[in-house]
Amino acid sequence: MTVITTYRSPVQDGRDGFGQLVHAEWTKFRTVRGWVIGMIIAIVVIAGLGVFLVFASTANVSCGASSGTSSGPVQHGSACPGAALTLGPGGEPVTDSFYFVRQPLAGNGSITVRVTSLTGLPPGPVQPGLVPWSKAGILIKQDLSQGSAYAAMMVTGGNGVRMQWNYTGDTPGLTGAVSAASPRWLRLTRDGDTITGYDSTDGAHWTRVGTVHLAGLPPTVQAGLFATSTQYFPISTGFGGSNVNDVQTAATAVFDHVSRSGAWPASTWTGDNIGPPTEGIEGVAEGYHQAVGRFTVTGMGDIAPAIPGPGNSGAGHNPIGFYLVGTFAGLIAVIVVATMFMTAEYRRGLIRTTLAASPGRSRVLAAKAIVIGSAAFATGLAAAAATVIFGTWEAHASGYPLWPQPWSAELSPIIGTAVLAAGVAVLALAVGTMVRRSAAAVVIAIVTIVIPYFLAYASAVPAGIGTWLLRVTPAAAFALQQSTPRYQQVQAYYRPMDGFYPLAPWAGLAVLCGWTALALAAAAYLLRRRDA
């Protein structure tokens, strides 16, 4: 009697762990020449357009020199690139231009005033002549040079009482507008390099607004009354473009009950323009008037961080992140590759082999997402790093004024571009899985991800619609490329083309991730439910 044994293959079982699956997908990606070339094209396009922009922007740098004002800080409304920027104590570019009625303070002491009125010229959007960030109040400053350390208590046109220090610091105090019926009392006390601000409505009951440390404050500082008022930006937009006109405004404040305690060696007040006098309004001059304990101070300018972009205080200087504008074109290449990473499987029938070898369909999708996401991340990282490195080098070689930034601030748009590319690639992969056909999938991905950015960026639609597009569409994640902060206490023209997005970088990323998660879930569902 013969014993029949069932046949067993001598070949060992293959391993089909997730690692093998990822490796298999990586092999597919790396061995299709067109896809690797597509990613390389993305790098070349992004870096090439960036370097071209630096190159093409350098030719008109000489305008400051030709008008004879190449030195000196940037003034409001100046659109001349190449002028030097004033740097604040933290190394960031700042605007420091106001009228200062001051005395030296040699040591510790305090100053208290009552503000009864804040008015402005010309008629503005809030109340006659005032812009929301017209400022007047009391100020303690390291010295009279622009960009030196300071702390101030102030009333504003539309934002109540604020304590501000060293250009970027801002803390709110009492709310509401100042008037003769509702005056504001302000006090600053100095103790070494610590300055404390108080406010009050009656001069009897005081509230501490904030305490700040101004490192390295010298024994003798300048303290007194100030007024300043920035420009405002009536913007007219429509289909086909927007126009911005910056209008200079002036603020006039009335102070009384001025009292001092501590070491004030001088007996009289001196009025000074900090920075060159601001021009711009016919018949209005900065200055002060003193009569029987009452001071009337008029000033123009601003004390705030500078903002890049035409019409803004930092016009003519571009952050290096600005030169990543080619990203949108590179992303089109990434989208094409990522979509085809799935649609090509359907076209060639390879999907049946793939799913026969690894029947867990969601796992296949996950492996593909990991591979294409990583490849796109590397592509974005290489492209942005090359743009920043070559762009900086080109700018130094040709004398183009870059926005002064610590290197860590330049790192964030580089990482941001890589994350953006990865998210977009996974989203495009999910769209390709849902739609299966290359042409339709690519158009859907490009129209939902890249075109909203184009419409908002090139001002092809009114600014309101553009802002909305950059909030709700996957293009919101372009906010990851923002390299200069947006200050809520600075009124400026924050446009996408100057590197400012309506959402914070993390919020923009969250919008893209939300869309990607939704699309991946739908793709996984359809992949499991439909026949391949």
Add this chain to the structure above:
Amino acid sequence: MNLALSAGQRSHRAWAETIHAEWTKLRTLASTGWLLAGVVALTMAVSAAAVAAAAGAPGLDLAKLSLTGIQAGQAVVVILAVQAISNEYSTGMIRVTLTAMPRRLSVLAAKAALVGGLVLAAGAVAALASVLAGRLILPGHGFTPANGYQLLSLGDGPVLRAACGSVLYLALIALLSLGIATAVRESAAAIGVVLALLYVFPIVTSVITNQHWQWHLEQIGPMTAGLYIQATVGVHALPLAPWQGLGVLALWAAGSLILGGLVLRFRDA
């Protein structure tokens, strides 16, 4: 019988048959009709939305505004034109086509004529509807003769030029896409290349600060230069005259068709 025909008659007949074969292929694809309807619908919808959202800025170019939808409709035109050739590659149909009609350049020419003709027809409907929407909606938003704005009318020379030119613009975009798709073959890659080519110039010119470069990039961009044909206000301030701008786009289209023709002729299908 064929032997009795002269060489000229034979080539004429071969051309007619090529056209007929290509027409049958295009006509019997369900997607062709949908895409043509999509060109008309999308163009009209975006144009109507643009005029409805118009605010009274001085010196507004009403003809250009009411033809805004062309910029959206062109995306659908790109899909239609790319699919006309890349579908043949993705299904392997191209081998049958080239076996039946070995004159490869004639095949491309027939496709160009048919796709161009279809887009001209759909574009004409879309442009007419857009101008009509502008004529009906704009007076309600204060763009009346009393405020210094003429009613949009095709009897007006520049408006007629803008409308007809927009139709030609769409047809040239179709030819540009067809040429690139013939060279690239893969539909996804072809669509990516065309859209990047269209949008890269306006993006770069919007951020560039150098007037000289801005001027030149606008002159050579297929979309920026081609759309000068829609301008009826401030025509003399444009970097190129309207018809010159459309000519630039025509050069792009011709160049891409030549490239596509060379690839088709000298590369195995």
